Amino acid sequence: MRGTPLTERLRSSSPEAASAPDGASGESALRRLNRWRRPPFDNPELWCLRLRADDLDEKSLLALLGEPADALARRLGQPAWAARLQHAMAGPPYADGDGTNDVLLPEVDGHSPYLARAAWPLLDDARGRLRAVLERLAGEATPAPFRPGELLEQVYAPLPWVVQGMLSRTLALELHLAGMRGELPDGTSEERFAAFLDALSKPSRQWTLLRDYPVLARQLATAVDQWLVNSRVLAERIVSDAEAIRNRFASGSEIGCVAEVVTGVGDRHRGGQAVAKVRWESGLVLVYKPRSLRVDEHFADLLEWLNAAGLRLPMRTLTHLDCGGHGWVEFVRAEPCADEAAVRRFYHRQGVLLALLELLRANDSHAENLIAAGDQPVLVDVETVLQPVLPPGDARSTEAERAAEEAAAASVLQVGLLPATAWPTRDGKAVDLSGLGYRPGQRTSVGLPVLTGVGTDRMRVRLERMPLNMPDNRPVAKDAELNLLDYTDDLIAGYTELHVLCRAHKDRLAADDGPLAAFGDDHVRVLLRSTMTYGTLLRTGFHPDVLRDGLDRDRHFDFLWRQVTDTPALGACVPAERADLWRNDIPYFSSRPGRTTLFDSDDRPVPGIELGSALERVRQDLAGRDDEHLDGQLRLIRGSLATVAINATDDLEFPEYPLPDQGDRVPAADLLVAAQKVGDQLAREAFRRKGSAQWLGLGSQAGRNWSLGPLRPDVFNGLSGVALFLATLGAMTGERRHTDLARDTVATVRAQLDRGLITVPAGMAGLPGVVYAFCRLSALLDDGSLVDEAEAIAASLLGTAEHDTRYDMVGGSAGTIAALRALHAVRPEGPAATVIAEAAHRLVESAERHPLGAGWVPAWMREDGLANVPLAGFGHGTAGIAFALAEAAALLGERRYAAMCHEALGYERGLFDPEIGDWRDVRTLAADRTGICAWCHGAVGVGLGRLAIRTGPLADDPEVDAEIAASIATTRRAGFGRSHSLCHGDFGSLDLLLTASSVLCRPDLRDEAARRTAGILGSMKTNGWMCGVPFGLSTPSLMVGLSGIGYGLLRAADPGGVPSVLTLQAGKPLISSVGVVGR
Template sequence: MLASGLTEAALLALLEAPAGATCTSPEAAPAWVHELEQAYAEPLRAPVTWPERAEGPDRSAFLPLVEPLVARAVTRLGNALKDLQRAAPGLDFEPAGLVSSMLGHLPQVLAPVLGRAMVVELHAAQLEARLAGDTPEARFQDFTRRLRQPQVALDILERYPVLARCAALRIADWEANGLELLQRLARDASLLWQRFNGGQTPGALVEARGGYSDPHRGGQGVFILRFESGLRIVYKPRSLGAEAGLQQLLTWLNARGATPVMKGAEALDQGAYGWMEYVAPAPCASTEEVRRFYERQGAYVALMHALDGTDLHFENLIAAGEHPVLVDVETLFHPLSGTRTLRDAEHAVEAPPVSVIRSGLLPQQFWGTRTKAGVDLSGLGARAGQLTPQAYLVTAERGTDRMRFERRPVALPGANNLPRLEGESAPVLAYRDALAEGFTRMYGLLLEHREALLAEDGPLAAFARVPMRVLFRNTAVYGALLHESHHPHALADGLERQRFFDHLWRAVVASPDFEALVPLEIAQLERGDLPYFTARVDSKDLEAGSGQRLPDFFQETGLARVRRRLEGLSPEDQTRQRWVLERSLDALLLSTRTVPRPTYAFQEHTPPGLRDALLAEARRAGERLLPLAFERGGEAHWLGLDAGDGGWRLGSPGADVFQGRAGIALALGYLGDVTQDARFTRLARATLRTQARLLGAEPGSVVGLGILNGWGGILYALTHLGVLWNDDALLDEAAGHARRLRPLVEKDTVLDVGAGTAGCLLALLVLGEHRPSDALWATVDACGQRLLETATPQARGSAWLCEAAGNRYLAGMAHGAAGVALALLRLFGRTGDARLRDAALAGMEYERGLYAPEERNWPDLRAGAKEAAATPEGAEHFLWAWCTGAPGIGLARLSGLPFVDDAAVREEIAIARDSTLARGFGRNHGLCHGDLGNADFLLQAAATLGDARLQARVDGVAGGILRGITERGYLFGLQGSTETPGMMVGLAGIAYGLARLARPDRVPSLLTVDSPRIVRGEGLGTPDGRPSSRIQEQS
């Protein structure tokens, strides 16, 4: 009510008034109503002549409905241009031809408004047998002919008054904007000839084409003007101060040694509008030119990072030979509001806001799902033919009386963002070294000349008074809202449409700023515009496209933000940002090609001083982690690669243990303990602060329950670090999270250790040792009950359906019966409930039925595993890993010995031991399906069984892993051994695994969800959460 300016009394009066009473007099009707009355007062004398590019069933079929309005606008605009021609003799054009060319984009503006309602009317006419014709095509033609009858048209417009308003306003906008364009051109002609044509008159203006941008501020958009001489000039109805400032900055950088020389688009800023050089796409002549193109792109990545640019997607970039040219840079100096905007929140989820990925230039997948690939819209990664993960409305059987709209994915069209060589696109992956070199050089140049850049009279000063666009939501969200608001129900009832736009108010819950923004968004959407907001670079005020101003909306100006960004440039940040650049290219590579996993020649080796060598290598892995953290305000953010969106993408690794913050913090915490290095402990704490804030704001963002992917791992990390640091607050935090889990457990369908109830049960049992409560034990019992009730009898034993692995009954620790059985046995150890032990035994029996003696292993039955490994038809796929296969099953049996110790179990442990020693090493150094995970099984087996000979073999394995690292570097568990910071397949896990081999007395086994190995107070923390004195002494 307050947002609409309504008092309670006014609202009650409106509700009491009869329908239609709010606008009863002709004088109160808006101008568009009068325009409608006059336009349809008599039949149209002649149909509008649409240019050829406006034709087609999708665009022009239903235009006869509004042709009377279009005809009047065409006549008025033509007459106005004749008057302008007489008043501006220096500008040569033919009014009728020019109006015709400007008319070309109007159908694409009107088609979404008319389409669905007209299809409803078409079907009604067809069902009522009102259409003449023997074929579907003839009946369709008859329908469109009838639309030209004034009474038929008026009847339809009366049924859809919102449609009538939208169409009338957009036609009026087309007329007004077209005239304004030509008036501005006439006024600026001599300046334009001087700036863009060497002072020569380019001849007559022969074409003015629109439709090159979204509609903003009264339907305004970009036009490309073509003159008789062939000259083309781009008109933009906004300030081009950003483009002009960028061109000046590039000139300044070129003078100081930018290599290769950078080239921007020439721009003439006229305040509220401007003119730009038309940049024509052109091919490269050689691979050297392609290489220089990507060096320049790397330079732009650095420069846009420094200028806090965003939204630099593929449509804003033209490959003009060896020069990438940014043709739209209206989103530099992007400010932040007092609280997070939705777009800021998206970036917080996808990437730290100080990452080079934010600009939109680097490859990045968006809008993917677990089963469908996302799309890459970036300046460097977008490519033609990608299918949108969302379904869009498209016409089917068009041009017939069966025409309808269907929702289906559409293919993205080609663009001009990538260089071409010999008729083929030259994608970035073949030139990634050039991109990285260009980035490094430009970053170094900015660092070298930082003081001059920041000077009062430096090149940043040119941007100070420039209005820059501010993005609060993804433009696609606005576009979808506007498109869906043309549903026939909304076009028939303005209140219905208003209620639809009210969905925008949901944003206020997460971002209070939107309380002021939503009314401004809705006002622009109602007008048919995509919401548009700007802020001057040196101002904290926000201005809406509809004209309203919100003073002091931002907590700091865009200029101040960029100055801080430049002041924060450093060699360390350069290394971190280059790492992000490299990983974004890895994501593109993994999304578009099959990349093999590297292996190495493993050989057992026991060097002298093994424990010290292992600890030293663990420290080196941790030191590699340190510069990858994005630290700000006492928090630490991370980036990693994830394959969960139907394609690989670089983004925040989330809250979990597998790749996320919980695993990274756990590894750093224990690394700080065993190395007594305060840097690791400090970063672990900073990571947990980030975790606490994000989970506090969005607890629903975590949906899994397991130890790897879900709440189980989060609880496990908090419990361990709370004990390690003697920090009650962390244990309280874990207990608080645990209180919300019972409803999730009762509905869980994943069930396994990795992402389901079994993993949650194991973590809760560890937490219960340190924060017992009736509520926690009730949730523990609920976990056991859920596993009992979901056990499914098999031909031999029982198993649990793993929904996350393609609804299969699996063997193994992470996803199969072995892990569930271990969880049940540990709960049996607490409760003595024989049903739990019996269910565990049934799960173990199921796995015995799958055992393949010829492989001395258990098969990997996950959906897609055989195909991914190119396993021959009819053969089983086997993996020697903790997650799936002998090492994990052996570890589960070993950990369950206190509860089930018989000859069969002992034999399985021996089989797993021998099989792992024979075939479990030489792939990668990760925990999940790598050598350090397998080594953990052997380490525990030697200790549990008291086997000195096996311990000697474990030492040889550890030494062999160290030798492999020395010779090949770290091999990560992702495809292509792509570096990532996470626990199970990345750097954190390598550091943790090495630290565990060095100090198994202090570093517990994550892989068996062990309890802490230390007594509270023995770790490197103090009760108030500060590092202990022995850490402080070294810091």
């Protein structure tokens, strides 16, 4: 009885359930209640909401937690699933206790689901019952629509594997315990496993297992029952729909018996229902879908309407047979394009499809839903078109964030076709599942449970990043090379064509009798959370810790409440989500495009949620389409495509351009005017509401997994960096509009930090970078509270360095040291020194020794095959780490940090190539290259690091001056004309000259920097601002975007008053030698 979930236990109002437990059971119940009250339920308001969702109070929950099993059994009686188990175990050959080893377990690739033996009575009983149904159905129809025996084996094949997945964690634990208890016989590891497996075939052992894990027993019975019901329903529909199928798909011709059925395609919803593929003897192949296909039919009708309206390249439509609650659709075979012209037609049509899906407010158009059928991209699942307007999201978001999110949700970004990273983790792993961006060779970003050591007594469940199957979304062979960026123009041409066509026919499209109106009462699926979230909860819901009592599993599923604090409307959906998870389903919600009601998987309205009509919003969007909308969407498309280049390799190519002849020195006032133009452009692009600001732009997760969307709070590519530029601009010009926008930006940063939107605990791109920005902004905005907040963030970093595997400036301990210096300068008694010491210790203990010294390889680079040995350079390499160790040594007086800095310098010096005057790029992708001359990699960053070291405890190193000279010479020769960015562009190179002129007391370098600045300013007049991303696209950020370009102009105008952000200089009160401009 302990296998029953909370909702089933609440169906009785017996006094026993309401009485408080006492004694040992009372103490146990109180411990379990306190465990349930852990975060997020340490929030009293959320805890009350959660209790009210089940009409509970704390006292009644405590009573349920302490209710004895016998009392529970008396109160509820025997549940149906338990009766099913008893029935299955009571039949021969199980009733006599002998069991059987004659278990039918289908093999896949030479492997068999051995562990399913533990549930064999259930499997055998269900097979027998389905066999009887199939024989009856085949006997009643003339001619027979299928051969019962063949169909039985085909639909049965996936079931033991499903059952093994449910059993694996528990049986791995039981095998381990059996070994510890001495229950396995002597012999080899394989023999001991065989004995364990043999025991699983005995009814006595099966009963013991199911009694010890009653939740597992319930879920196994549920899964097998669902398989039986859904298999029977599929067979019945094959029979009942036979004539309609022949007429619709075969022009009335005979199609013969069913030859093959593949079940369980995709996720399971609504009682274990899933898509199936059916092939008849005639060769006809159809896809069976256990839902209404009205929305699919209306989508096909709309495509036909657009074809007739004048599309240059007609779009393929699919043939459907809607049978009410289910239907059949033609199977789309993937075929590569015959030639390059066909590939270009394919991507033109992809652009058309993107524009249409954006108009229809579609999402979830991921790679598995897209088939490349020659030059036709075919969307094979359109159930997520016409998404309703959901209630407001994160209640703690600023008004500007909501505005930006609404704009993104109504844009091409929401469709799911454009490249975008998904499942990001703290260590920077992510995947791209999009219809356009999915690439070969990807693995899941999170570990999935995998059985290892199967066949031995060392069998365990281990989490591994598993290879992802390559779908059929690309118009070339699966192993063929394809560069999506080569087809940017085709994609944009297709998008533009449909945009213009819809504008020309918007009145006809939106009319009451137009093609859009037909969707009004269709069933569309609504995605409230990611399938990954649900799938992870289901998988971890079969951990043995939550299989002994249904209330423990309910507590596990209450993870769903974590997001309710941010998105209150989700609270009304949790009961329906939990009910679906208890049915082993991915939760399912739906709506009707012309209505405002949300429905659960049983088609019942979800109380407390009112949606915005999708159809009404589509009509509004269609009416508002203009050239400005088109330009904005094309920018988003290009920006999204740029992330393909950034994420696919660490070897980026950027637009190059000749710098104009170096002219005379540009007056500082002119540089400030140029910087103000950047600030004004940022203001135009901002979403600004009620004292907050936000932008859409290119962002990353600790410098990796770039995607296009609302900016995050980091300084590297996020809002803190934008605020730092704007605040500096306001301080130097006296223009309040820039300062006010900086304050509004900080307001959004604060809100995002409150929500934990950045969790990376190391590096310039993580929380330490925000500490640096807040310390700088505190002085610029005259806001002392920012230092308090920086100190609180620093305190949260204590103890985190020991987990760092990145090490570098961008995302690792080196960046932590550099960033925390700013806080230590103003709060030396606070946590900054300890955080710096922990980060430096991590670098010392994790260094790899090499013949010439020591270095570090970020774990992600090694895992992704980008580097096997430590790199040179500042952003990701040894120069930045050596610099950080030197700073830690100077700050804390620790000789071992200085000694490790010397070792790092020794290693990096071994990479210097005097023939090219630069440090060799030893990334695996750069075997035949000299690399780039930039801050992140190459001479610019090395030079900046050595200049900082020269002023510290290692100033007497005789080789540093020679390295500085080499870096300056290489930067002069190869460091300009790549982009205007700080990270790998002109202003990063200029920063080296400005820093060197100050540290080395070299006025000639200051003069050269002035002339270089004139050339950069001239290139801006010719080419515009060129950000450090592929195609020179515009993005607001500091290191690669507009804010960095503006900051570079300010530093060029007043290098003595504007600190270098490339080495995270702490700075000082801004006393500009320039004067105030533009008051």
